[in-house]
Amino acid sequence: MARQASRLIQSLSSRISPHKPQISPLTPSSSSSQLLTQSRSFSAAPAPQPAVFVDKNTRVICQGITGKNGTFHTEQAIEYGTKMVGGVTPKKGGTEHLGLPVFNSVAEAKAETKANASVIYVPPPFAAAAIMEAMEAELDLVVCITEGIPQHDMVRVKAALNQQSKTRLIGPNCPGIIKPGECKIGIMPGYIHKPGCVGIVSRSGTLTYEAVFQTTAVGLGQSTCVGIGGDPFNGTNFVDCVTKFLADPQTEGIILIGEIGGTAEEDAAALIKESGTEKPIVAFIAGLTAPPGRRMGHAGAIVSGGKGTAQDKIKTLREAGVTVVESPAKIGVAMHEVFKQRGLLN
Amino acid sequence: MRGLMNKLVSRSLSVAGKWQQQQLRRLNIHEYQGADLMNKYGINVPKGVAVSTIDEVKEAVKSAFPNENELVVKSQILAGGRGLGTFQNGFKGGVHIVKADQVEDIAGKMLGQILVTKQTGPQGKVVGKVYLCEKLSLVNEMYFAITLDRKAAGPLIIACSKGGTSIEDLAEKYPDMIIKVPVDVFKGITDEDAARVVDGLAPKVADRNDSIEQVKKLYKLFCERDCTLLEINPLAETSSNQLVAADAKLNFDDNAAFRQKEIFALRDPSQEDPREVAAAKADLNYIGLDGEIGCMVNGAGLAMATMDIIKFHGGTPANFLDVGGNASEGQVVEAFKILTSDDKVKAILVNIFGGIMKCDVIASGIVNAAKQVALKVPVVVRLEGTNVDQGKRILKESGMTLITAEDLDDAAEKAVKAASK
Numbered sequence: 001m002a003r004q005a006s007r008l009i010q011s012l013s014s015r016i017s018p019h020k021p022q023i024s025p026l027t028p029s030s031s032s033s034q035l036l037t038q039s040r041s042f043s044a045a046p047a048p049q050p051a052v053f054v055d056k057n058t059r060v061i062c063q064g065i066t067g068k069n070g071t072f073h074t075e076q077a078i079e080y081g082t083k084m085v086g087g088v089t090p091k092k093g094g095t096e097h098l099g100l101p102v103f104n105s106v107a108e109a110k111a112e113t114k115a116n117a118s119v120i121y122v123p124p125p126f127a128a129a130a131i132m133e134a135m136e137a138e139l140d141l142v143v144c145i146t147e148g149i150p151q152h153d154m155v156r157v158k159a160a161l162n163q164q165s166k167t168r169l170i171g172p173n174c175p176g177i178i179k180p181g182e183c184k185i186g187i188m189p190g191y192i193h194k195p196g197c198v199g200i201v202s203r204s205g206t207l208t209y210e211a212v213f214q215t216t217a218v219g220l221g222q223s224t225c226v227g228i229g230g231d232p233f234n235g236t237n238f239v240d241c242v243t244k245f246l247a248d249p250q251t252e253g254i255i256l257i258g259e260i261g262g263t264a265e266e267d268a269a270a271l272i273k274e275s276g277t278e279k280p281i282v283a284f285i286a287g288l289t290a291p292p293g294r295r296m297g298h299a300g301a302i303v304s305g306g307k308g309t310a311q312d313k314i315k316t317l318r319e320a321g322v323t324v325v326e327s328p329a330k331i332g333v334a335m336h337e338v339f340k341q342r343g344l345l346n
Numbered sequence: 347m348r349g350l351m352n353k354l355v356s357r358s359l360s361v362a363g364k365w366q367q368q369q370l371r372r373l374n375i376h377e378y379q380g381a382d383l384m385n386k387y388g389i390n391v392p393k394g395v396a397v398s399t400i401d402e403v404k405e406a407v408k409s410a411f412p413n414e415n416e417l418v419v420k421s422q423i424l425a426g427g428r429g430l431g432t433f434q435n436g437f438k439g440g441v442h443i444v445k446a447d448q449v450e451d452i453a454g455k456m457l458g459q460i461l462v463t464k465q466t467g468p469q470g471k472v473v474g475k476v477y478l479c480e481k482l483s484l485v486n487e488m489y490f491a492i493t494l495d496r497k498a499a500g501p502l503i504i505a506c507s508k509g510g511t512s513i514e515d516l517a518e519k520y521p522d523m524i525i526k527v528p529v530d531v532f533k534g535i536t537d538e539d540a541a542r543v544v545d546g547l548a549p550k551v552a553d554r555n556d557s558i559e560q561v562k563k564l565y566k567l568f569c570e571r572d573c574t575l576l577e578i579n580p581l582a583e584t585s586s587n588q589l590v591a592a593d594a595k596l597n598f599d600d601n602a603a604f605r606q607k608e609i610f611a612l613r614d615p616s617q618e619d620p621r622e623v624a625a626a627k628a629d630l631n632y633i634g635l636d637g638e639i640g641c642m643v644n645g646a647g648l649a650m651a652t653m654d655i656i657k658f659h660g661g662t663p664a665n666f667l668d669v670g671g672n673a674s675e676g677q678v679v680e681a682f683k684i685l686t687s688d689d690k691v692k693a694i695l696v697n698i699f700g701g702i703m704k705c706d707v708i709a710s711g712i713v714n715a716a717k718q719v720a721l722k723v724p725v726v727v728r729l730e731g732t733n734v735d736q737g738k739r740i741l742k743e744s745g746m747t748l749i750t751a752e753d754l755d756d757a758a759e760k761a762v763k764a765a766s767k
Contacts, residue, residue: 072702125604150602151494152572158499159531175701187671189701189732204647205671206699209731210754213699230646232496259647262496286650289657290666291635327658328651329754 051248052199052224052241053141053168054117056182061109062087063130064121066097069145073121073187074098080184085113106137117141119176119185127172128153132160135167142235143185144171154233161235169235175205175227186227188212196221198335199245201238202257203230203264207286207328211255214332220339223251232261238268246277252344253280253335256322258313260287265313269320280338281322284331285310373598375612376422378477380594383609387567389560390590394479396422403453406478407446418443418479421456423463423471424617431463434470443481453478471617482590487580488547490561490591492568494575495528501568503527503539503561505546509580535565547581552589560589571609572602621665621684628680630667637662638765640685640694640723642678644669644703652697655754661762664691671702678711679718686719693765696727697757698737705729705737713744724749724764728757 047057060077064070065087075098078084086101086109093104103109106118118139122130127146134142135157149172161169170177176186180193192209194216202208208227215222226241228234238256245251258265265285272281288310314324325334339345375383378396385391395406411417421428421440428440437455440463444452453476462470489509495502505525517524525546529535540561549557568576575597582592603610615623625632631646635653639661643649646668653663665688669681685694698708708729728751729737741748749764751757 124601148601150572150605151574151599152569152602155494155500156531162499187702192731202647204645204651206643206645206701206703207647207651209699209701210648210651213730233494233499257647259650284651286647286654289653289663290650291633327655327755328648329655329758 050179051250052179052226052244053170054177054179054183054185054224056179057083058117058141058183058185059083059085059113059115060117060119060183060185061085061103061106061113061115062100062119062121063089063106063134065089065100065102066092067121067123070121071098073119073145074100076187076190077119077184080190081182082184085115088118106133106139110137110139115139117143117185120144120146120172122146124148124150128157131157131169131172135160135164135169138166140167142167142169143174143176144169144235145174145176145186146171147173147230149173149231151231151233154231158233158235168240170226171229171231171234171236173231174229174234175208177224177226178222179224180222188225188227192216193225194221195223197223197250197252198255199223199241199248199251199253200225200255200257201241201245202227202255203259204257204286207257207284210328211257211284211331214329215255215335216332218332218336220253220332220335223248228264230259238264239271242268242271246275246279251279253282253339255331255335256281256283256317257331258283258285260285260290260310260313261308263308266316269313269316269322272317272322273320278342280335280342280344282331282335282338283314283317283322283324284326284328285313285317285324286328288314288326373600373603373610373613374424374617375596375598375609376424376475376477376614377420377593378422378475379612380596381477381591383571383596384564384567384591384594387563389563389567390588391594392418392479392482392590392592394477396475396477397453398457398475400450400454400457403450403457403476403478407449411446411478411480414446414480416443416445416481417449418481419449419452419456420477420479421461421473422475422477423461423466423473424614425463425465425471427463427465428461431461431466431470434460434462440473449478474614474616482582482592483585484580484582484590484592485585486550486583487592488549488582489579490543490547490564490581491575491577491579492565492573493577498526498528500531501529501565503529503543503565505543507546507548509582529565534569535562540565549583549589551585551587552583553587557589564591571596572599572606573597574599621688624684625667625681628677628684630669630673630677630681630684632668632681632684633666634688635663635665636690637664638690638692639761640664640667640688640691642667642669642681642685642694642696642698644671644673644698644700644708648697648699652695652754652758655758656695656761659755659758659762661758661765664688669703669708673703673707673711675707675711675714678708679715682712682715683719686715686721686723691723692767693723693761694725695757695761696725696729697754698729698731700729700731700733700737703731704733705731706733706740709737709740712748713740713746716744716746721746724767726751726757726761726764728752728754 062074066089095102118134178184181195198215245254381391431440440461460470487509489506491504540558544557577595578591619634621634643652649668726749
């Protein structure tokens with residue numbers, strides 16, 4: 001209710017003064033206090049690192065902002081309260097779009113807006129280059145939504161990523177990342193989320209929304225939700241997210257949503273086992289009924305030569321102490337149950 | 347340590363191995379097309395001519411193979427197990443080694459006929475072309491593959507001095523015989539890399555420098571044509587001291603179709619499930635299965651989960667179908683048409699969690715589809731997400747007989763129940 005009210009106020013205020021920089025209802029500031037904060041930030045200590053890649057301080061630019069998807073999702077992000085600070089469309093630098101400055105390059109955008117993150121809505125033939133550009137500009141985080149980037153391109157991006165440590169890539173072919181109430185980078189419907197204590201990491205988009213919907217329904221809410229995407233070559237994997245979740249005090253339980261293909265889930269199981277964590281972990285693995293040898297939508301979702309099956313992943317996760325549900329409708333309920341069993345419900 | 351090596355090796359082989367058993371990918375090309383492509387890159391392949399009619403057979407034997415006593419006659423279908431298959435006309439075996447004067451007769455028994463193998467399913471596949479190849483006397487058979495490996499996060503060359511069939515058995519028994527050479531994508535394949543591969547192959551008679559060049563050419567093809575897998579089994583040596591790719595499987599990255607128009611033009615729709623051909627035309631992500639509950643879902647993960655939950659409740663999914671986030675009303679209509687044209691389908695389950703996909707767009711699509719197509723089976727609809735209220739209202743006001751469901755469990759239960767009536 002409060003969220004709907006604050007969204008209404010925000011959309012009203014934007015209608016009153018359409019060119020005013022969008023103000024997040026969650027970090028109250030006016031133009032003058034923004035200046036104050038900026039000048040203060042030159043001498044003050046930098047904001048603490050986000051627990052799981054993003055938080056209310058993350059400043060985001062959009063690569064591909066003037067395209068159809070870029071426009072729609074930047075509007076949505078602004079409405080949600082994400083700190084969108086600019087966009088990049090080559091040859092449109094110097095113009096304004098949705099009340100935000102547009103730049104010709106990521107480097108220019110970063111210099112002018114002090115952005116530390118980027119979201120990419122660029123078509124497949126150019127997306128890999130967009131990721132590389134963001135990496136070269138040394139942004140902290142790049143989230144690539146694009147589906148359909150050729151694997152040979154992504155393999156080069158991955159090789160480049162592995163040679164540096166400044167920039168993290170999430171995706172490609174992913175719905176993005178959201179810290180409910182603070183920062184939404186991607187295409188997920190904001191309204192189904194609720195700030196809370198369950199960390200969710202998933203290879204899927206819409207299947208994640210099911211898990212979010214269910215955890216909201218049982219009252220647990222989400223700390224951060226990371227969509228790592230469905231491609232075989234991606235920037236961030238289960239292991240990276242689970243590591244953060246384990247260390248994040250706000251994250252009291254973790255949900256893993258996996259699918260056939262590759263060994264990311266098995267790697268996560270190994271990490272979980274070794275960590276000895278007591279945080280409840282629930283998983284669902286899609287594709288138990290998928291026929292072998294067929295690519296099930298996602299480029300990475302394929303069982304080849306008997307490897308990468310859902311059965312293997314389920315078994316390995318269970319051996320690591322993870323509660324694996326066989327029905328995707330039972331994810332939220334299962335987490336609630338484990339919380340209850342461990343006396344974590346207040 | 348050995349156990350770990352085994353695991354690593356068998357994981358790399360997991361992509362490359364057992365390929366003869368499963369060739370059902372979106373883009374698969376015929377043996378003769380693969381050979382032609384490799385030939386263009388200067389890779390040694392057995393001499394071969396693809397023919398579609400008896401006249402072409404006669405011509406080929408006369409002009410391309412005037413001095414051969416024997417030829418190999420190979421049915422061209424996009425499935426494995428050809429050698430042990432049977433034609434619907436009773437003729438046994440899709441691959442034969444025959445005397446030159448029998449080629450016409452044997453090819454005649456294959457051309458235009460339907461070949462049924464372990465991998466085609468009982469309906470078989472039509473043999474549009476036959477590949478006439480020189481019969482090589484092979485000295486030695488090795489294994490070679492290039493793949494994009496997730497663990498290595500890049501191209502990986504796999505070589506084994508023993509090839510032929512059962513490469514995975516070999517991986518179990520003699521893992522040390524399998525050599526893996528990762529290639530640096532920025533440097534490309536170096537002479538050292540290629541030499542290591544050749545050492546791994548350990549050819550007995552083939553010239554070492556020639557072999558190194560062949561490996562480099564294979565890598566070039568792999569990269570330039572956006573292959574996800576290039577497997578040569580067997581990579582053989584001929585008595586004339588050459589390496590030759592006696593049989594090859596090539597897989598291409600669907601995501602690269604926009605820049606590989608020539609390759610993707612090689613697609614043979616006669617070898618594909620007609621439902622999938624229709625879906626591809628409408629730009630829908632569809633895989634035909636053989637169950638009774640047709641599915642329409644947005645998102646690949648959710649689509650797989652929908653198939654899973656149908657099975658969980660005792661039903662059988664008829665297909666995988668991801669309408670994606672940007673599907674238009676027209677695509678929804680096409681999707682519905684494909685689902686309803688499947689005779690096996692006894693109920694349809696529409697499961698939409700709208701993020702970018704809007705529930706009202708899906709709802710309008712369903713209503714329009716119902717107007718254009720006679721709906722003979724019950725339809726269960728579960729909508730959630732963006733514009734869900736508008737979507738539900740559109741369905742209600744349409745007056746269509748639909749079964750609505752609240753969540754995934756409810757939807758699957760209702761669909762299974764509806765299909766069993």
